[in-house]
Amino acid sequence: MKKKVVSILLCAAMVSAMAMGCSSEAPASDSGSEDSGSEEGGDGSLTIGITIQSLKNDYWAGVMSKLEELMKDKGYEYTLIDCEDNAATQVGQIENFVTTGVDVIMVHPSDPDAIETACKEALDAGVKVMCWDDEMENTTANWVLDNTALGEEIGKLAAEFINENFTADDKAEVCVIGYPSTKVLLERQQGIESGLEKYCEDNYEIVATTEGLEAPESQTNVETVLQAHPDCQVFVGTGAGPMNGANQALLQHYGGAGKIPANVGVFTTDVTMQQLDSIKAGDEAAKGIVGFEGSNTDTASACLEMIEKVAAAGDDDFQGEDHNTFRPTSVINMDNIDDILAGM
Structure with a gap:
């Protein structure tokens, strides 16, 4: 997708999505991506661009819905969009986030190798970059699982x-x-x-x-x-x-x-x-x-906390072994399922 086309689509999505929220099943889109919302009019303290591999995935849809609620509560400006598991589309989305001047980009890569250059360009432009799931090189920090x-x-x-x-x-x-x-x-x-x-x-x-x-x-x-x-x-x-x-x-x-x-x-x-x-x-x-952290709410809360840390990071933060922040895991079964359900 050419950069100009992606820019037009992204801007249109940001306007129309003000009346939308992310649901457990993302709506079909003809634009090559799925926009789950943009909330503006907050205190302007943080502007976030998020590109997800796929919002057709129930797990991602559920967590992102909760993350949207938390970002709205804090008054953050954000754009949350998926790339339909297409690396070229995701590169265009990252480039447009840089063009629109976000403070931090969170990316869940379709293909981490394919977006390394785009993420480096974001860093060079002064935009912080957080990767969810992959141990990438050209990021401020990675939030990952072993x-x-x-x-x-x-x-x-x-x-x-x-x-x-x-x-x-x-x-x-x-x-x-x-x-x-x-x-x-x-x-x-x-x-x-x-x-x-x-x-x-x-x-x-x-x-x-x-x-x-x-x-x-x-x-x-x-x-x-x-x-x-x-x-x-x-x-x-x-x-x-x-x-x-x-x-x-x-x-x-x-x-x-x-x-x-x-x-x-x-x-x-x-x-x-x-x-x-x-x-x-x-x-x-x-x-x-x-x-992982527990319920959708637990994971979304931990994710936003990580985004905020990345946005505030200094040059010496997240260096060396600290570049990767590993997430905890725990078993969920009949013994604790009611507690997890309460946070969904």
Whole structure:
């Protein structure tokens, strides 16, 4: 997308979005991006540009909706837009944020390598840059997960379930749902496989590996796995889409809620209402997730706090080992789900 066209679209989005808020399902857009809102008329203390990989993702939509509420409460001016997982579009969005004179840019990269130059140009122009998810070089700071360690925690959570329900003589059939074309999700998938190997008691076999990012794709691919492996009991994945898709596929496979065998379970990460509702129901395949700060509100609050720190950073801040700020993780299951639901 040419810079001039992106500028026109972005400006139009900023005006029209004053009456909009981010919903759990982003509206369709013909412009090549999805605008979830811009709030102006605050105290002018901070102007923020945010570009997200995709707002069709339930996790991102939920957290960004809460983040918008917090930014409005503080009177910050902001533009929040997605790039529909297109790196060229995201480069244009970053360039336009610099042109419009924001104080700080938060980027969730479609392709971190592809936007390094644009982020460097932003830094050179005096704009602070925060990356969510990737350990980029040309940023003020990165707010990241140790995705290999996160994957291992997912594998450990699934291993606890496998150890309770299976033995070396009666091994669990496992399907891994990954998305190797995205670096952080490949690391997460590799961590899952490592966690299974580390924590299981020689009582499982990975019978299938498939791809899935959003729920519809994940559901279709899990249905294909179940055709080849109808007795596959444990599904581990890299995000909300794999859990929601696998859960729906298994509900259809077994004939509905309440008919899922006790030794069938789905374990992933992210925190969305659909995931939490499925776990809370207690009679579906979704069993547990490895979450981050907690609820959408918890994550949005931590994110805004990080944005504010990046905006206020001096030349000596976030240097060396401090360039990456790692986020905490925790298990979410039936034991604490009511607390998490309260913050969604």
